[in-house]
Amino acid sequence: MVDVTKWPMFSLMGPQELASIRKACVFGSSANEAIYITNDDEVFVFGLNCSNCLGTGDSLSTIVPKKLDFLSGRKVVSLTYGSGPHILLATEDGELFAWGHNGYSQLGNGTTNQGVAPVLVSANLLNKKVTEVACGSHHSMALTDTGEVYAWGYNNCGQVGSGSTANQPTPRRVSSCLQNKVAVSIVCGQTSSLAVVDNGEVYGWGYNGNGQLGLGNNGNQLTPCRLVGLQGLCVQQIVSGYAHSMALTDEGLLYAWGANTYGQLGTGNKSNQLSPVQILTEKERIVEIASCHSTHTSAAKTQSGQVYMWGQCRGQSIVLPHLTHFACTDDVFACFATPSVMWRLLSVEHDDFLTVAQSLKKEFDNPETADLKFCVDGKYIYVHKAVLKIRCEHFRSMFQSHWNEDMKEVIEIDQFSYPVYRSFLEFLYTDSVELPPEDAIGLLDLATSYCENRLKRLCQHIIKRGIIVENAFSLLSAAVRYDAEVCTASMMLQPAACFA
Template sequence: MICSSLCSWPIFNSLESKFVTQIHMVFVYGTLGNEALIVMKNKMVYGLGKNVNGCLGIGDKDATLEPQKVEVLCGKDIKTFAYGNGPHVLALTKEGEVYSWGFNNRGQLAQRVNKKSSLQVISIPTLVQLRTPEGSLGMKRIMNIACGSNHSVAITEDGEVYICGDNRYNQLGNVYFNSPDNEYLFRPQLVNDNSDRKKIVHVSCGGAFTMAITTSHEVYGWGNNSFGQLGIRENCETKYTPQRVDLKEGLAVVKVVCGIEHTLALTNEKKIYAWGRNDDGQLGIGSKEFIFRRPIMIKHETEIKWIDIAALNCSNISVAVSEEGRVYVWGNCHGEKIMTPTVTPFSNMHDAVARYGPSVMHEPLILYANGGPGILECLKTAFNDSSTSDLKIEVEGQDIHVHKAVLRIRSLHFKTMFQHNWKENNQSIIKPGQFSYVVYKAFLKYLYTGVIDLPIEKTSELLDLAEEYCESNLKQHCIHMIKQGITVSNVAHFYAIAVKCNLLELEKFCVNFAINHTSAVTQTDDDFAELIQKMMKTFIMKAGKVDFKK
């Protein structure tokens, strides 16, 4: 049995359960997620997978199907990892040390290796030393790391930014070094001026640019600006000096993340601003305009308050978490262009990234922060686990393994079933017949996790189930999920469901949405056109009664 947090990442499927129970942290990277680093509770570190250019850090370039020790890192207290498509890897310890390994063709490992020699690959994690402004090599405590495609960035506890690697797009900032073509730097050096010596508290890298947040919550960027990813007024290809992002006065940014050529910023008011390339809808603003050089706030019909954001330096996907704990995605989601934040069935960003992203992690996944799984994690893992189940539910010939105690506690329907003299009370197999396997499984999983893991088009059947089983909380969750997933192409469909089920709250929401998008709704697919025409009279009648202030 594999931990539910790892189920979304196929590279871990072959691990033995005894090994999995001792895992503290994992990081999946590489092409299509075919490489991983594993940190155990006892601080042992392992590499697993393809090992391109020695990126597992195990001392060679051979792939491995079994976890192999990363000897240099074993015993270190690992804080986080970062990965660049070079490919190269950084590891940061809680003591503030940085180790690097992988491909070093442009100095991204911060190790002095002859560019023309065969030693461009370093397969053993090597300690990075920083060059101080006085020119000496010393050890400074590092608090944060990030990787672009071929450059690396580190922030010291003093708020200084050190940087190395590829400089073809000025992504190293205004560092000075002796390179004949000014294209790469093999030793990390302090970014001169460092945003007028402002202290930096957070950094993120896109493919060939860098964004940083100061202690005063301002955002600065430098490097490639071909698609406006620096968020400045000036229409220029690159910037070698840190430039302040053109955000409204008074906005305080608490987090910034970078896609390959776009940027997201989260403010203390729980709003998201986006800028840069938008060909896949990765800015989430509903527009097909290719480039936005100035920050624009992401808006949603339900006025969502956001608490976290994520992006990947190799992708055009964007991810965010709402105050209610729902995860949204937009941009390039497995080839689909999603133009606005769209709710997913997940409650954590790693699962959403695994499902819709490029199969690599945006940051390491910590399994058990306090040394062991909590109650919620145990419940998630227990769902559909035949080894602990005491009840089997068969739907459309497929089995779902559950636990009577959990069903009794979480569902009025099952509580009534098991407390009274229903024939199912004494059976080890129950065969409900009204609903599909996919929907019934989603219902049972909801009882274990509190999350609806179901495509939005299936929620109408789940609503029927909630009505049949008197599950009022599930009913509200379905309505909330539908409201957050309403689009021009499905508003008529869900309006019909709202009318049929007498769901006044959803009905009113659909009316508001349709009126606000009248032109677009009337131009939807043929499947909806006839339905819209039939409802138009009702829409118009209700429009006069809608209170837009609510």
């Protein structure tokens, strides 16, 4: 799980509050604002509240999270921010809400009045289901479930894609050569826009003074234009920094283009690139790339989980991808980006990955995957022969190769109790024992019989820790034949028992 406390905004929260967070976003010119969504689909905000970007209905800053009641119960699927800042939020139902800075009509409500609270953006989006949102500095985009792209707001460089440079006060469909295309992803640079369509082609429009559209020139584009430099490639993910862009193909290849003042292209120099160039060519397959419009930082994650970063990192210019110790690209932005914003709406949910130890523990006594069962006191315990052979010399000897074919599916055990034998088998899967001291005596007997020395020591510890006046004599008499240390510990309590 990602640790949100790596962002200072969340460092004052208590464990209970942190445990309730399902998604989060840190944003703002100084990374001083934050939004998070709880497991109950409640939306909370806190921070500096520049341009009413917290949506609380007032202009007050708050270090204590405030709930946006208007959004309660609405499942958030996409959230992004601009430089004003302004906020766009899309729900599972396809509704689009906006608030914050609106000097260029980037909220899409037809006015330039600041949005002090979330307002539904409905103009030209009625009966449309928004699935993804993107923001540049002061322009906005939305993607619908049918693959249509809408844009609005500041348009001085054509970033709205309308064919002119007039600001767009309400959402307008980006057409031109996207008219008959199905878009699957959208991103924004500061004043540029990119979209990926369903066949893996990439289209760009808006400001291109640094080559961030990847068109081979540095002329602005007022309508979408296909990146011929990526022809023949199937792009699966695109990201944009302040003035550079990157694309990841279905084969795990990474391409970058645009501004390179801080080495954010990872090419080894600081020269701008007007067309896409492949980077990280000697590394393994790339599975994720990261950047955002308010930073000059880039990051990538490989198939084996290695995370690289480059560009502007804590004021330094890193011109070649640098291998980090981080587990995810999000950590790069928490620790090295300026400002230390989040590059995406961050999911802090537990993932499905289990370690080897966790997987073994989960499969103990699982009848669905077991290939052997023990019957003790009329109860079954389900196990895996391979695990027992690997973990215990007793079973390794028992399961000789010539015995596998004829071996019974059920092994009867009558010399040990069910709690004792189950704890023994569970120990082979978990390396731990949880038994009362009275049962630990029986497990000590089993460990002695099977020559499991580590298990013997665990049993001794349980017995010593569990000795009290009431059970001292019974434990002593039962343990004396197994281990002198237990015997000594018990005998130390005899005077107490005598005077009880």
